[in-house]
Amino acid sequence: MDEQRIAGKIEAFIDTCRRHHLKITPQRVAIYRELLQSDMHPSADALYQIVQQAYPNISFDTVNRTLMTFVNIGVANVVEIFGGAKRFDPNLTDHHHLHCIQCGKITDFHDRSFDQLEDPENIPDDFHVLGKRIVLKGICSECRRKRSIA
Amino acid sequence: MDEQRIAGKIEAFIDTCRRHHLKITPQRVAIYRELLQSDMHPSADALYQIVQQAYPNISFDTVNRTLMTFVNIGVANVVEIFGGAKRFDPNLTDHHHLHCIQCGKITDFHDRSFDQLEDPENIPDDFHVLGKRIVLKGICSECRRKRSIA
DNA sequence: CTACTAAATAGGAATGAATCTTATTTGTCA
DNA sequence: TGACAAATAAGATTCATTCCTATTTAGTAG
Ligand SMILES: [Mn+2]
Ligand SMILES: [Mn+2]
Ligand SMILES: [Zn+2]
Ligand SMILES: [Zn+2]
Numbered sequence: 001m002d003e004q005r006i007a008g009k010i011e012a013f014i015d016t017c018r019r020h021h022l023k024i025t026p027q028r029v030a031i032y033r034e035l036l037q038s039d040m041h042p043s044a045d046a047l048y049q050i051v052q053q054a055y056p057n058i059s060f061d062t063v064n065r066t067l068m069t070f071v072n073i074g075v076a077n078v079v080e081i082f083g084g085a086k087r088f089d090p091n092l093t094d095h096h097h098l099h100c101i102q103c104g105k106i107t108d109f110h111d112r113s114f115d116q117l118e119d120p121e122n123i124p125d126d127f128h129v130l131g132k133r134i135v136l137k138g139i140c141s142e143c144r145r146k147r148s149i150a
Numbered sequence: 151m152d153e154q155r156i157a158g159k160i161e162a163f164i165d166t167c168r169r170h171h172l173k174i175t176p177q178r179v180a181i182y183r184e185l186l187q188s189d190m191h192p193s194a195d196a197l198y199q200i201v202q203q204a205y206p207n208i209s210f211d212t213v214n215r216t217l218m219t220f221v222n223i224g225v226a227n228v229v230e231i232f233g234g235a236k237r238f239d240p241n242l243t244d245h246h247h248l249h250c251i252q253c254g255k256i257t258d259f260h261d262r263s264f265d266q267l268e269d270p271e272n273i274p275d276d277f278h279v280l281g282k283r284i285v286l287k288g289i290c291s292e293c294r295r296k297r298s299i300a
Numbered sequence: 301c302t303a304c305t306a307a308a309t310a311g312g313a314a315t316g317a318a319t320c321t322t323a324t325t326t327g328t329c330a
Numbered sequence: 331t332g333a334c335a336a337a338t339a340a341g342a343t344t345c346a347t348t349c350c351t352a353t354t355t356a357g358t359a360g
Contacts, residue, residue: 023307023356045346059310064347066308080230080285083318085346096270098277107277111270119286120246120261126291127248127257135230135283136269141276173327173336195317209339214318216337233347235317 001036009036009090013075020073027051027058031066035076035090041097041106043085079106080135096134102143109136151186159186159240163225170223177201177208181216185226185240191247191256193235229256230285246284252293259286 001009013032014024022028034050035042042050044064051058067088070076079089079097087106094115098107111134119129139147151159163182164174172178184200185192192200194214201208217238220226229239229247237256244265248257261284269279289297 021307025308025356027309043346057310059312061311061348062309078232080232082228082230083236086233098273100277101280107274109270109273111272114267114270117264117267117284120259120264122261123248123259123286124257124291126294127250127286127288128294129286129288130251131287133285133287134267135285136273136277136279137281137283138277138279141274144276144278171336175327175337177338193317207339209341211319211340212338218318 006033006036016073016075022069022073027055027062028066028069030054030058031063032070032075032090035067035070035088039108041079041087041089043087045085047088080133096136098136098138098140100140100143101137102139102147105140105142107140156183156186166223166225172219172223177205177212178216178219180204180208181213182220182225182240185217185220185238189258191229191237191239193237195235197238230283246286248286248288248290250290250293251287252289252297255290255292257290 010029010033014029017024017028030051031047034047038047038050040046044067045060047067048058048060048063051063067076067086070088070090071078075092076088076090077092079087080099081087082099082101084104091108093110095108095110096114098109099105100107114134117132119132123129160179160183164179167174167178180201181197184197188197188200190196194217195210197217198208198210198213201213217226217236220238220240221228225242226238226240227242229237230249231237232249232251234254241258243260245258245260246264248259249255250257264284267282269282273279
């Protein structure tokens, strides 16, 4: 993502914060920026390690709390995992995930036909669907290579 | 699931254990039986509470370790979650999940057209797909009712 | 610009989930 | 039946998350 686009996203983020009467703190903006720049669906701790480089005495709690705030105001999501630490995603567009069961890497993929799937008929008719995601479990290229060597 | 069907499943389970050179312990069978009987995708702790009634001095570690063994030998799966404790699923058939973001309940649904979806074209061609699941996030009927009251 | 106030932060304690360690018990098989 | 590797119970440890509280700060009104 180029710096132009990031700047725009951060503008919009700041607007959203204002709408929710949240203060624009340097920590919040830094965390949001690093989340945007990362394409790996980082955990709170992974992001903490990164943000810490610029803010040496930021606390883990601030990173974690802030990420959950992002989820609450709708600028990020927690993604589906199979255990371990929560992983965060700033990509709000319709998309889906590849999940490497070997190394835990989570990769985006886009697919119009998946996005356009109708909600199924045979679900309890009083379940109110808010979002849909396809998760593909498998082995990523890197792990495949390592495997074929081993 | 009727007792007939459960008995059959347990037979098959015992065979699988033998094939993997795993001992048939009363704990293993009890944990597997309770997992089968539960349709709520229980956590290790939830299952521990249940199995404990019949085996008062079973340990949590045994339940947890045993569930992970089930995953390893392919008689159960860890299902996709958005944080919190792992949830286990003995249903190996092609199916998908409704996820209540309010109460955390995970409900099965079956849908032929979802099962039959082709793997998408535009994924890294060296990602080896092992399984596909659709997750619908939303609000379940109970939580909807509670909400409309509140 | 200054002062005020509610919100946010840092840092550490507490809780929850999963795993590890070790002594003991128990299936399995000869 | 006896030997032995595997499995278990119980508690300790590690990792993830949330809570607590004193301090700092963004936003705002004067
Ligand atoms: Mn994503
Ligand atoms: Mn299921
Ligand atoms: Zn991988
Ligand atoms: Zn619910």
